[in-house]
Amino acid sequence: MDFTISEKIQTIVAMINEFVEKELIPLEPEFLAKDFKDLLPVLREKQAMVKKMELWAPNFPVECGGMGLSLLEHGLVSEALGRTPLGHYVFWCQAPDAGNVEILHLHGTREQKQRYLNPLVRGDIRSCFAMTEVDMPGSNPVMLETTAVKDGDDYVINGHKWYTTAADGADFAIVMAVTNPEASTYLQASMILVPTVTKGFNRVRNIPVMGHEGSDYSSHAEILFESCRVPQKNLLGPEGQGFVIAQDRLGPGRIHHCMRWLGICQRAFDLLCKRAGERVISPSGKTLGSTQTVQNWIAESASELQAARLLTLNSAWQIDNIGAARARDSISMIKFVVANTMNKIVDRALQAHGGLGMTDDTILAYFYRHERAARIYDGADEVHKTSLAKRILKTYKKAK
């Protein structure tokens, strides 16, 4: 393992840190008070600045217009961006577009790349990913009810999805649907590109999540596919390969989340320490930081954050060097370790802020609301733990 940070990346991270402090954190009060869509004009201005700085789309391939950073390099960049909820969107490396770029790049036809991938990397359009269904367990995604049936030159899609993040305002969706019901379980589903203007693509609502429906990029939609007809050439990759391609998307996708969560941990930790040093809790001038409880929170948070960071960088290094398939165990580990570390550090920082922590006068309540989901999406903690333990146990069986 080699985690040497090149001068180039050190410079990029320093530039991003400065941009986040000067340009993005000051926008947070507006971000917390307004609908995301009302913030779009100012966010577009910030994106233009990022393009000028030549820091656009850091992890996307160079041939599509990105910077082509390795996953390890992107890990450091992503932590810096994750300190604010606006970072990834403004630098254009946000989920779910980042995962969609990856699979379009790997599996798209030349026509699909022209129509979907290139404008997506430029930031001219957005996308979403519709796999999870209302009535089926997302934890076992092979149990899909959505179907795509061939009719003439088309597929006709019917199904009921939800939690399609950022569907509001997206140009197209990548939809998982059963195309080969007679095939073996893992070869039944395919990915299909569906422009959101297609008749039968019905966005029912943005789901209220922790009390907020959100809008545009910052939302999660329920979608009803009702005889939604798209040409068969919109199939992404070979028919029946949906789950194989999903692995290409979800493996790196998980590590992207972890890298962003490290930034949230760092920001919450900084707020915790600042509060500990400043909040006077007795007439003698004793501060919160003089109590052993808060000292424990600080020491535990610092060490847990560093452990989570090293585990994440190690996974990134493994994906870069031996591929996502062989880094599976490491990816499972970071998914639940970093999600829980983040939840703990945000909780401690919020607690240290008392009543202030519950308001939107700091970013902590937003992190607390939004990032609870980290233990559920892209595979619930319990599912990752079970599959990791099973793989570990298998190696013991073999050894016997």
Ligand SMILES: Cc1cc2nc3c(=O)[nH]c(=O)nc-3n(C[C@H](O)[C@H](O)[C@H](O)COP(=O)(O)OP(=O)(O)OC[C@H]3O[C@@H](n4cnc5c(N)ncnc54)[C@H](O)[C@@H]3O)c2cc1C
């Ligand atoms: C904020 C957010 C954004 C999301 N974005 C997207 C998106 O863009 N596209 C998309 O397709 N989906 C998205 N999802 C959906 C997400 O992937 C699913 O919610 C997740 O896979 C869990 O599926 P489920 O909700 O159906 O829960 P279920 O599968 O019903 O599971 C419920 C709970 O049961 C437990 N459980 C399940 N299986 C097991 C097991 N084998 N062993 C032990 N315990 C188990 C876990 O605790 C789990 O949390 C998003 C979800 C959230 C919350």
